[in-house]
Amino acid sequence: MTEQGVRWTAEQVLALAPDAASRKAGSKLGTAGPWSGTGSGEGTVWGLCKGSGSRPYQTVVDLAGPAYKCSCPSRKFPCKHALGLLLLWADGGGSVPVSAEPPDWAGQWLEGRRERGESKPGRDEGSSAAGPADPQAARRRAERRAERVTAGATELEQRLADLLRGGLASAEQAGYGVWDETAARMVDAQAPGLAARVRELGTIPASGAGWPGRLLEECALLHLLDRGWLRRDRLPEALAATVRSRLGLPAAADGPPVRDRWLVLAQYDTVDAKLTTRRVWLHGVSSGATRLLLSYGAAGRAPELSLPVGLALDAELSGHPGAGRHRAGLGERFGPPAPAAFRPPGMPTARATARYGEALRDDPWLDAVPVTLERVIPVPDGETWQLADADADSALPLTRAARSRPGLWRLVALSGGAPVTVFGECGHRGFTPLTAWAAAADEAVPLC
Secondary structure (H helix, E strand, O other), rough: OHHHHHHHHHHHHHHOOHHHHHHHHHOOOOOOEEEEEEEEOOOOOEHHHHHHHOOEEEEEEEOOEEEEOOOOOOOOOOHHHHHHHHHHHHHHHOOOOOOOOOOHHHHHHHHHHOOOOOOOOOOEEEEEEEOOHHHHHHHHHHHHHHHHHHHHHHHHHHHHHHHHHOOOOHHHHOOHHHHHHHHHHHHHOOOOHHHHHHHHHHHHHHHOOOOOHHHHHHHHHHHHHHHHHHHHHHHHHHHHHHHHHHHHHHOOOOOOOEEEEEEEEEEEEEEOOOOEEEEEEEOOOOOOOEEEEEEEEEOOOOOOOOOOOOEEEEEEEEEOOOHOOOOOEEEEOOOEEEEEOOOOOOOOOHHHHHHHHHHHOOOOOOOEEEEEEEEEEEEEEEEEEEEEEEEOOOOEEEEEHHHHOOHHHHHHHHHHOEEEEEEEEEEEEEEEEEEEOOOOOOOEOOOO
């Protein structure tokens, strides 16, 4: 395949931007004017960008990550210069010629990445080359952590009992502080999954009409998770693994890694006061499996892992036990991501809701499952929207969050009243569309 044949689209490049301001600034730098010394080759793009100082910024991108290096002082990842360089390369107009070798300043960074096993062919970013750990020391650490988690779960059970004893109205009067303190206690107990669910409890009293019912539902699910941990020795192994996963405890890979061409179905971030969580949905072209990658960044910083929607990645994924068996870890990669003219097979809306119901039997805490809907049409339903089957009398309502995003109007425009294919998450609150394909095209259109 030629260098020209694997170029990304401008939309795929802009999907890497950490925020709207970066997309706007990067777009302005996506022209040949400020650039010199540009080149590409062996999955790498580099160039010099004129800035406000006397020396141009040195920018290089390893497409296999993708990973970025720029001499500018920006703390954003990727910076506007990396985005502009990628846009210039994606344009394919000859402004970024194919070169035999990168300049020394780019080659040194690339060589360092490859020595650390961070670049192709090799392991995922952040993998460790350390030798095997002491199994006895690991067992003792696991036992100590289990004791702390048990103490935290026991304390949380008492706090839930106090809440119900005093009445749900007391949650509105108490405010968010008491829940934030409880979440901090769960962090101290090394149960990040409990901490995250407790923080969600704290936001419910301010979420609008019907909040007491939602609070009671979430309290019941949290109580169920607590009891599952405290009685884990009585659970079937698969359910016990799900409980451990929901608590945020580490687990060994579930079986050998699976190598496939993984299509990037969707990527989106959720942000709270302390952490940015990035979710990347992948679909195996040969295996047919749908898997979820999670990566994290400190507050105000985007996670490093970024895979533009519509690209396919030749890589190995290792599955995680429990939690619906969708979570996976990214292992060795065998080349840079490349565009793929492919869409996953779809299903009608009735089958999607049935799949979610089936998944709840194995994981009662599952908010949603990944599904691809085939031949659906976005239609208004009073003040809400739904995806209606073009060939059957059934439909799925969109979630409240989906109805407030610009992606809804992108989906409506793409459909134009005709059936489309839509990938998203289907759960008890409705369907959240993440990516769509028009009937006669295989180009993925991100909706988030």
